Amino acid sequence: MKYIFRASVLAFVGYVAGIWLTVTIRGGSPTDEVAVIFGFILGLIGWLSGIGGLEAFGRQWMGKKPKTSPEKGWTRYFEFSIDHKVIGIQYGVTFITVLLIGGIGAMLMRIELASAGQGILDLDDFNKVVSMHGILMVAVAVAGILGAFGNYIIPIQVGASDMAFPRLNALAFWLVPPVAIALLGAPFLGAFNAGWTSYAPLSVTNESGQILFNLAIITFGLSSILGGINVLVTIITMRAPGMTWGRLPIFSWACFAASLLSFCVTQFFAASLILVTMDRVAGTSFFGPDVGTGLLFEHIFWFYSHPAVYIMVLPGFGVILELVPTFARKPLFAYKAAVVGMLSIVGLSVVVWAHHMFTSGMADFLHGPFMILTEAISVPTGLVFLSMIGTLWMGRLWFRTPLLLAFGWLFNFLIGGITGIFLADVATDIHLHDTYYVVAHFHYTIVGGSIFGLLAALFYWFPKFTGRMYNERLGQIFAVWVTVMFNFTFIPLFWVGINGMNRRIGDYPEAFQGANRFASISALILGASFLLLIGNLLYSAIKGPKAGPNPWNSRTLEWQVSSPPPQHNFTSQPRIVGHPYDYGVEGSLYAVFDEAGAGESAELEGSPA
Amino acid sequence: MKKSWIPVFLLWLLFTVLGLLLVMNTTVLPAQYSEEAEVIDEAYELLEALAVPVMALIFAIMVWGAISWRSRGADREDGPPQRGSRLIVGLWLVVTISLAIGIVINPGFVGLAAVRGEPVSDYVVEIEAAQFFWQVTYPNGATALDELVVPVEKRVRYDVHSTDVLHSFWIPAFRTKIDAVPGLTTRVYITATHTGGIDDDVNLRIQCAELCGAGHAQMSLPVRVVDDAEWLDYIDGLGTGG
Ligand code: HEM
Ligand SMILES: [Cu+2]
Ligand SMILES: [Cu+2]
Numbered sequence: 001m002k003y004i005f006r007a008s009v010l011a012f013v014g015y016v017a018g019i020w021l022t023v024t025i026r027g028g029s030p031t032d033e034v035a036v037i038f039g040f041i042l043g044l045i046g047w048l049s050g051i052g053g054l055e056a057f058g059r060q061w062m063g064k065k066p067k068t069s070p071e072k073g074w075t076r077y078f079e080f081s082i083d084h085k086v087i088g089i090q091y092g093v094t095f096i097t098v099l100l101i102g103g104i105g106a107m108l109m110r111i112e113l114a115s116a117g118q119g120i121l122d123l124d125d126f127n128k129v130v131s132m133h134g135i136l137m138v139a140v141a142v143a144g145i146l147g148a149f150g151n152y153i154i155p156i157q158v159g160a161s162d163m164a165f166p167r168l169n170a171l172a173f174w175l176v177p178p179v180a181i182a183l184l185g186a187p188f189l190g191a192f193n194a195g196w197t198s199y200a201p202l203s204v205t206n207e208s209g210q211i212l213f214n215l216a217i218i219t220f221g222l223s224s225i226l227g228g229i230n231v232l233v234t235i236i237t238m239r240a241p242g243m244t245w246g247r248l249p250i251f252s253w254a255c256f257a258a259s260l261l262s263f264c265v266t267q268f269f270a271a272s273l274i275l276v277t278m279d280r281v282a283g284t285s286f287f288g289p290d291v292g293t294g295l296l297f298e299h300i301f302w303f304y305s306h307p308a309v310y311i312m313v314l315p316g317f318g319v320i321l322e323l324v325p326t327f328a329r330k331p332l333f334a335y336k337a338a339v340v341g342m343l344s345i346v347g348l349s350v351v352v353w354a355h356h357m358f359t360s361g362m363a364d365f366l367h368g369p370f371m372i373l374t375e376a377i378s379v380p381t382g383l384v385f386l387s388m389i390g391t392l393w394m395g396r397l398w399f400r401t402p403l404l405l406a407f408g409w410l411f412n413f414l415i416g417g418i419t420g421i422f423l424a425d426v427a428t429d430i431h432l433h434d435t436y437y438v439v440a441h442f443h444y445t446i447v448g449g450s451i452f453g454l455l456a457a458l459f460y461w462f463p464k465f466t467g468r469m470y471n472e473r474l475g476q477i478f479a480v481w482v483t484v485m486f487n488f489t490f491i492p493l494f495w496v497g498i499n500g501m502n503r504r505i506g507d508y509p510e511a512f513q514g515a516n517r518f519a520s521i522s523a524l525i526l527g528a529s530f531l532l533l534i535g536n537l538l539y540s541a542i543k544g545p546k547a548g549p550n551p552w553n554s555r556t557l558e559w560q561v562s563s564p565p566p567q568h569n570f571t572s573q574p575r576i577v578g579h580p581y582d583y584g585v586e587g588s589l590y591a592v593f594d595e596a597g598a599g600e601s602a603e604l605e606g607s608p609a
Numbered sequence: 610m611k612k613s614w615i616p617v618f619l620l621w622l623l624f625t626v627l628g629l630l631l632v633m634n635t636t637v638l639p640a641q642y643s644e645e646a647e648v649i650d651e652a653y654e655l656l657e658a659l660a661v662p663v664m665a666l667i668f669a670i671m672v673w674g675a676i677s678w679r680s681r682g683a684d685r686e687d688g689p690p691q692r693g694s695r696l697i698v699g700l701w702l703v704v705t706i707s708l709a710i711g712i713v714i715n716p717g718f719v720g721l722a723a724v725r726g727e728p729v730s731d732y733v734v735e736i737e738a739a740q741f742f743w744q745v746t747y748p749n750g751a752t753a754l755d756e757l758v759v760p761v762e763k764r765v766r767y768d769v770h771s772t773d774v775l776h777s778f779w780i781p782a783f784r785t786k787i788d789a790v791p792g793l794t795t796r797v798y799i800t801a802t803h804t805g806g807i808d809d810d811v812n813l814r815i816q817c818a819e820l821c822g823a824g825h826a827q828m829s830l831p832v833r834v835v836d837d838a839e840w841l842d843y844i845d846g847l848g849t850g851g
Contacts, residue, residue, distance in 0.1 A: 199775055205774065334692075361787060361790050
């Protein structure tokens with residue numbers, strides 16, 4: 001705790017110092033955007049040095065012995081720990097908190113939208129809440145699974161003792177709290193009302209909260225890129241002996257694909273926001289009304305943000321593909337096709353961005369090619385689906401909470417994918433673009449694909465993290481509850497969208513009130529389900545029955561070590577001798593452990609004990 | 610062991626038939642007031658019909674799986690060790706690629722061509738978007754801020770611009786939408802097919818569809834579709850240069 005305290009103090013001191021220096025040198029007011037920028041930069045440095053991040057790097061560069069982080073006790077979660085398991089939990093708790101805060105925004109909006117006319121939020125406040133909800137949720141979806149489960153699980157799955165760059169990993173995490181604070185602090189500077197997309201020129205002329213948005217997202221991008229490099233290098237260089245690419249667990253593959261994408265494209269979001277920032281404070285006019293570059297922002301922005309939806313959803317694919325074999329007790333169907341599918345998605349996703357711009361007024365000949373490429377993505381996505389349902393086919397389905405959520409995932413993502421076709425078609429998109437149809441569609445893909453994946457992962461790996469079992473009955477009630485209420489909330493929104501209600505509005509014509517009210521009531525019931533989730537997990541983490549190392553009888557490496565795993569993950573070196581998902585294959589072995597010293601090997605099998 | 614094929618196939622057939630009956634006998638689309646709306650709705654309905662068998666397949670497998678593949682009680686054993694099948698992956702690829710190519714052609718390119726039409730028009734109307742209102746300029750130079758009046762059965766070209774931030778010119782009853790971009794003139798051609806006004810249909814309105822700031826939600830303008838003669842009278846009555 002003392003480090004958090006020190007970090008907060010130094011962050012505050014840095015922030016004030018930055019502002020004071022700027023005002024002294026340049027004059028002007030302390031709320032000027034230039035002052036805020038320097039305050040943010042010095043505050044960030046103060047934060048990182050307070051938490052011990054700069055020290056960790058400094059010691060290494062100076063050749064001093066690194067400080068060791070404590071191995072036990074809850075205070076290590078509040079320190080610059082370089083243990084990937086600690087960092088995984090830190091990410092997990094942070095992002096679930098952010099998800100809940102974003103959820104409060106969702107509830108506020110749904111309450112406002114429960115009736116036409118003005119309710120609890122005025123129109124501009126509504127826009128600000130939409131923007132805040134949007135960007136917080138995008139952050140959760142982009143980095144939630146990768147940060148929490150990627151960090152915790154990947155090194156163990158590939159048989160390594162940590163990530164490739166443990167310090168960088170910790171740095172990537174500790175960049176996140178300042179991002180959250182800057183975003184949540186933006187209302188003090190008038191908040192940002194340009195949506196999470198922050199299209200210029202609106203984002204050049206709106207209130208100063210936008211500058212905090214820009215700084216936060218640029219910082220968050222840095223964190224994503226650092227995290228991405230780490231995942232890539234870990235998977236490429238640290239796999240256990242015998243773990244060929246064809247034996248890499250599918251969740252690790254999915255995170256590999258997502259990280260590759262995030263490593264390659266995240267810069268573009270930052271670039272577009274740097275241009276906006278320069279327009280705001282440095283007198284440039286990239287997006288000025290007179291220069292005719294009105295579409296520049298959209299192109300750069302979507303060059304990141306379309307791939308971003310796959311950064312959100314690929315880890316979700318990974319989670320579902322990972323747990324379906326375990327709960328169907330069958331090998332993963334067409335493993336190679338699933339891998340090829342995910343890698344093709346990585347490739348294709350960077351050449352489809354302009355499907356968000358079918359009504360933007362871009363050159364007409366661009367519509368055709370972008371439509372073709374977008375429809376093409378349905379083919380590799382289809383392969384991933386085939387792998388999932390092929391694995392379920394004739395399995396021995398063990399309906400535990402993770403599998404129930406996987407079924408919910410399939411249902412939701414199917415609807416998300418199918419409605420995506422309507423938006424990829426130029427003719428239909430001309431009508432549907434920027435309506436509630438899009439809102440419903442992207443909630444089906446982002447919540448359906450990424451958040452449901454996150455929830456399934458949470459239940460699947462909970463016993464591994466905590467060593468305890470969650471309450472199964474409450475878990476199942478939760479799974480059914482979220483799935484049903486999620487659908488009740490968003491199905492009516494397709495209808496209002498098609499019938500003429502556009503998005504990002506705090507008020508709408510009377511005609512749409514019925515469906516909206518239904519959606520609002522469902523949304524509140526949906527929101528309440530999270531109390532059950534949090535209650536179940538918190539209680540079980542402390543009081544739940546002991547889970548043992550492998551409650552699901554899974555074959556992958558993380559289930560072959562104790563729960564939670566020992567400090568360096570393995571007490572003896574695993575060697576991979578087979579395929580990870582050969583459930584039911586007679587006499588198949590996945591890994592053997594070479595006991596240090598003794599010549600014997602412990603054997604593992606995936607069959608139920 | 611092959612038994613699941615038959616019930617899944619039957620379920621798929623059932624869901625497909627029910628789904629097709631549903632989408633063919635009901636519509637989720639609002640009333641049409643333009644030729645473009647007819648094209649777009651046709652594309653929508655075609656995609657809907659194509660989506661039915663695809664969704665039915667996944668639902669059939671999920672439903673049958675939940676009913677008959679669940680393992681009961683304690684007798685947990687492993688399923689058949691099926692790692693994959695080239696035949697099925699191949700077939701799946703053939704089907705999904707054909708579907709993708711099919712929808713790119715129709716409604717894809719067919720719909721795109723139809724909705725764009727020929728770049729010819731009977732009249733040109735200018736639309737200027739600004740935070741937070743619409744200004745209409747008719748061919749005779751007359752301007753209006755209170756409503757957009759449209760001649761029925763005439764092809765009108767709308768030249769859209771913005772004086773500040775991005776907006777979007779969307780008339781839900783016409784289904785067409787084009788952004789208003791500062792520094793750029795964007796165009797859209799619309800042929801209205803029925804007369805009417807916002808009192809007949811709430812979708813006869815221009816609605817700004819691109820977030821443009823505080824007044825975005827209320828940045829709308831009633832649209833009235835009238836006979837050509839009435840329209841000419843109307844714009845004459847507005848006078849030139851207002
Ligand atoms: C309880 C569940 C949720 C409800 C009821 C809800 C509701 C809403 C509403 C009413 C909007 C405004 C739509 C508009 O006017 O454009 C919105 C926007 C959005 N939501 Fe959610 N939401 C929920 C969960 C999520 C989650 C979990 C995510 C992602 C992980 C998410 C991502 C977004 C995004 C990206 C936007 C767009 C923001 C923008 O337009 O800038 N939402 N949501
Ligand atoms: Cu996209
Ligand atoms: Cu607007």
